[in-house]
Amino acid sequence: xxxxxxxxxxxCLVDVDAALTPIHxxxxxxxxxxxxxxxGLRTLVQLAGDGFSFDGGKWAPFEPFLPADxxxxxxxxxxxxxxxxxxxxxxxxxxxxxVEQIGVGKLGASEPEPRSELRSVFEPSNVVPRGPxxxxxxxRLYALREHLAAAxxxxxxxxxxxxxxxxxxxxxxxxxxxxxxxxxxxxxFALRNRDDGAFxxxxxxxxxxxxxxxxxxxxxxxxxxxxxxxxxxxxxxVEAKRMSExxxxxxxxxxxxxxxxxxLLLVEEPExxxxxxxxxxxxxxxxxxxxxxQVLMATHSPLVINELxxxxxxxxxxxxxxxxxxxxxxxxxxxxxxxxxxxxxxxWLAYANGTDEAPLLEGGPP
Amino acid sequence: xxxxxxxxxxxxxxxFIAGEGRNELGRRSGSPAYQGERSDPGVIEALLRKVRPTxxxxxxxxxxxxxxxxxxxxxxxxxxxxxxxxxxxxxxHGCDVIAFVRxxxxxxxxxxxxxxxxAIAELASAGAGPRVxxxxxxxxxxxxLVALAGVSRSEALRRPEEHLAKQGIDGKDTAAMVAHVDEHxxxxxxxxxxxxxRWLDRARAVLGAxxxxxxxxx
Numbered sequence: 022x023x024x025x026x027x028x029x030x031x032x033c034l035v036d037v038d039a040a041l042t043p044i045h046x047x048x049x050x051x052x053x054x055x056x057x058x059x060x061g062l063r064t065l066v067q068l069a070g071d072g073f074s075f076d077g078g079k080w081a082p083f084e085p086f087l088p089a090d091x092x093x094x095x096x097x098x099x100x101x102x103x104x105x106x107x108x109x110x111x112x113x114x115x116x117x118x119x120v121e122q123i124g125v126g127k128l129g130a131s132e133p134e135p136r137s138e139l140r141s142v143f144e145p146s147n148v149v150p151r152g153p154x155x156x157x158x159x160x161r162l163y164a165l166r167e168h169l170a171a172a173x174x175x176x177x178x179x180x181x182x183x184x185x186x187x188x189x190x191x192x193x194x195x196x197x198x199x200x201x202x203x204x205x206x207x208x209x210f211a212l213r214n215r216d217d218g219a220f221x222x223x224x225x226x227x228x229x230x231x232x233x234x235x236x237x238x239x240x241x242x243x244x245x246x247x248x249x250x251x252x253x254x255x256x257x258x259v260e261a262k263r264m265s266e267x268x269x270x271x272x273x274x275x276x277x278x279x280x281x282x283x284x285l286l287l288v289e290e291p292e293x294x295x296x297x298x299x300x301x302x303x304x305x306x307x308x309x310x311x312x313x314x315q316v317l318m319a320t321h322s323p324l325v326i327n328e329l330x331x332x333x334x335x336x337x338x339x340x341x342x343x344x345x346x347x348x349x350x351x352x353x354x355x356x357x358x359x360x361x362x363x364x365x366x367x368x369w370l371a372y373a374n375g376t377d378e379a380p381l382l383e384g385g386p387p
Numbered sequence: 388x389x390x391x392x393x394x395x396x397x398x399x400x401x402x403f404i405a406g407e408g409r410n411e412l413g414r415r416s417g418s419p420a421y422q423g424e425r426s427d428p429g430v431i432e433a434l435l436r437k438v439r440p441t442x443x444x445x446x447x448x449x450x451x452x453x454x455x456x457x458x459x460x461x462x463x464x465x466x467x468x469x470x471x472x473x474x475x476x477x478x479x480h481g482c483d484v485i486a487f488v489r490x491x492x493x494x495x496x497x498x499x500x501x502x503x504x505x506a507i508a509e510l511a512s513a514g515a516g517p518r519v520x521x522x523x524x525x526x527x528x529x530x531x532l533v534a535l536a537g538v539s540r541s542e543a544l545r546r547p548e549e550h551l552a553k554q555g556i557d558g559k560d561t562a563a564m565v566a567h568v569d570e571h572x573x574x575x576x577x578x579x580x581x582x583x584x585r586w587l588d589r590a591r592a593v594l595g596a597x598x599x600x601x602x603x604x605x
Contacts, residue, residue, distance in 0.1 A: 297457075323455070323457040324457055327457060355479075358475060358478075359475065361471070362468060362471035362472045362474075362475050363455065363472060364457065366457045367455040367456065367457050368455075370455050370457070371454075371455040371472075384479075385479060386447070386476060386479035386480045387476070387479075
């Protein structure tokens with residue numbers, strides 16, 4: 022698990038420290054930097070998984086020993102701190118762009134994609150120099166690198182969830198093809214074929230929460246594409262293109278806990294499209310996922326926050342002078358007294374109106 | 388007249404009021420941006436003036452519905468929590484007293500009274516922050532207005548608004564309601580108007596009024 026994260030000169034993040042927990046939410050006004058924080062974390066793990074350094078005329082994998090003022094992570098006993106920096110981001114963004122270009126339809130491949138065609142985008146001058154401990158890798162550091170090797174960011178989009186998708190070969194990792202959830206039908210096809218009860222579990226949940234639905238099917242529409250179909254109690258079959266957004270979002274979140282594990286799950290606004298009472302169920306799914314995968318999210322929903330503990334919520338604000346700042350909600354003034362009478366989401370919204378966060382961050386009446 | 392409890396002659400108590408809307412709060416109802424410029428009081432302020440005309444001022448207010456509630460399936464519950472939220476809001480405004488009233492709205496919401504009474508008792512036992520004048524109006528604020536005119540069994544009336552309408556008081560006419568309070572005062576409240584009498588007793592205890600005109604026990 023990543024216990025702390027630091028970003029410098031990364032998008033709107035001038036110099037930000039964030040303390041993290043196994044499941045953690047960033048709340049705050051629009052344009053405060055919540056999504057940039059998530060992107061920074063994704064950049065970090067992509068750097069760990071796909072990163073390069075240039076040494077002796079050849080490309081080498083991610084090197085944790087970096088200069089002290091640009092640490093990729095700091096390992097102190099049991100806690101892991103990570104950081105991204107704009108100096109890296111210049112080339113990491115190039116890398117990510119390239120990876121995204123070739124990644125569509127191939128995410129989750131068991132073997133890494135060949136990188137040879139990508140290397141031309143890197144110049145030695147862009148590469149982060151190695152630190153003084155060059156070459157001193159031990160098993161612990163390999164384990165850390167392994168831990169940071171992958172992240173999954175999701176910002177589900179119903180249009181992407183509806184699309185027919187290709188199949189996921191059994192030899193490949195089960196996951197979505199992009200951030201928006203494209204590939205949902207293929208994911209369910211793979212879950213059904215795995216025959217480990219995952220598909221049946223999801224169907225059971227769907228029946229419980231959507232009583233008009235009797236079953237889920239995955240139907241082939243071409244020799245290589247499948248779509249999701251909901252079978253209603255009266256036998257009517259509803260293809261994904263006509264499913265409600267709430268059902269699509271539910272299916273996507275329900276699938277998350279059965280995908281091949283990643284080190285970090287980054288979720289943009291898990292509340293989107295969901296009935297308020299259903300948000301608690303999605304949060305229960307994410308909490309279950311957090312037992313094995315760190316879950317970090319950006320949200321505007323007090324109902325999402327209501328499902329979290331005080332230490333699991335950070336308030337993100339942004340000012341022209343300081344840029345983005347992150348502060349744990351339980352470190353705000355008078356928190357103890359306020360938390361006695363407000364549920365956590367109520368507390369946030371009672372003292373923060375999206376423009377003036379001062380009553381929350383500095384105390385005083387709303 | 389005696390001084391308000393815990394105050395000196397020169398100290399003006401700051402009172403925070405909470406209620407369901409304009410009839411209870413007067414021009415202080417609603418978001419500050421939409422509050423009127425005039426100092427039109429509501430029924431809570433009018434009642435407090437009858438208990439103690441001076442030595443206090445209304446400093447801030449909140450509509451009951453503005454107290455944040457974001458939990459699914461809590462309809463008709465949570466009023467005790469709202470009392471605590473309003474009390475915290477009063478403390479954050481630096482107020483010495485919070486005065487509120489909440490309609491019970493019928494037997495269907497009977498737990499509302501016990502929830503609110505439990506919350507008041509808890510705040511009293513904690514002994515910190517603003518002192519509390521509050522409680523439920525059985526069944527609603529209009530029942531209290533009927534009782535002020537000396538009408539018995541006001542709490543059992545199904546539609547107290549009809550009694551008020553006969554006296555020319557429309558349900559949305561806050562000024563007429565306040566005038567009704569001013570006209571009748573708090574001298575004629577029947578003993579069976581238990582929720583109003585309890586509220587007035589709390590107001591006397593907190594504001595320290597000598598209230599020599601309290602109605603004698605029948």
